[in-house]
Amino acid sequence: MTEILFHPATPMPGPDARLAELDLKVEYLDQAIWAGLNARTSAPPLGPTNGAGLLDWIHRVGRLREVLVEQGWSRYDKWNAGLVRHPSKPVVLGALQGNRHTGDPGAKLRSDYTKGPAITAMTRDNDHDQFSLFADFERHGGLKLWFLVTFPTVRNGRLVVLREVSQPEPTPQGQVIDHWSHRITLPPYDFGPVADITPDGPAEIDFTVSLR
Known part of the structure; x- marks a missing residue:
């Protein structure tokens, strides 16, 4: 009689380990999130409706x-897109505004705004699936565009920021980003009771460029 042996599946690395592959830490991301929320309080009451988010x-x-x-x-x-580049990895x-499913691996993450030619150009060399984190770079030499995706919201009278670090699949111009090669979801960042910060979502900026 043939004996069948079952080997346990290799567990998925946790978010800290996956961030470490990119040389990132949660504390780095949270400093950026805090700076953004703190800046909201300086928006003038009669300023543009998207002023706090901007x-x-x-x-x-x-x-x-x-x-x-x-x-x-x-x-x-490049293309005035407000990015930061790793010293040795591609x-x-x-930074990107997500939706209420940000940070939930079982839900449909979408960008809050449609994207123009700059994002289309920058995602051309991104992965088409979850299995090729850096493999395409060896073949094509392209950079992989990742985002710190956030979404501020209020839960039970407390301000929380939903957050993750994710890489979109190549995205056509004029569409929201709703397909992702990699998602590193993180627990919500709880900022405590709501005060003067309005969770209306940060405005995103895209730029008109000519693709070559």
Whole structure:
């Protein structure tokens, strides 16, 4: 009689281990999230309706760059997209507004806004599936665009930010990002009772470019 042996599946690495593959830590990301939310409080009451969100995005990108430049990354401004580039791996990181499913691996994550030609160009070399984290770089030399995806919301009178670090699949112009090669989901960041910060979602910026 043939004996069949079953071997347990290799467990999926936790989020800290997966972030470590990108040389990232949760504490780096949270500094950027905090800077963005803190900047919201300086928006004038009669300013544009997206003013608080725009300030959030600007300061989130700025602080993310500051923290990672201290770790050896470098500012990356191709197409004025507000990214930061890893010193040795084919990785660039930006900031993106998600939806209420941000941080939930079993739900459909979408970007809050449609994307223009800049995002289309920058995602051309991204993975088409979850199994080729850096393999395509060896063949094509392209960079992989990742995002710190966030979504501020209120739960039971407390302000929380839903968060993850994810890589979109190549995305056509004029579409929201709703297909992802890799998602590193994280637990919500609880900021405590709601005060003066309005969770209306940070505005995202795209730029008109000519693809070559």
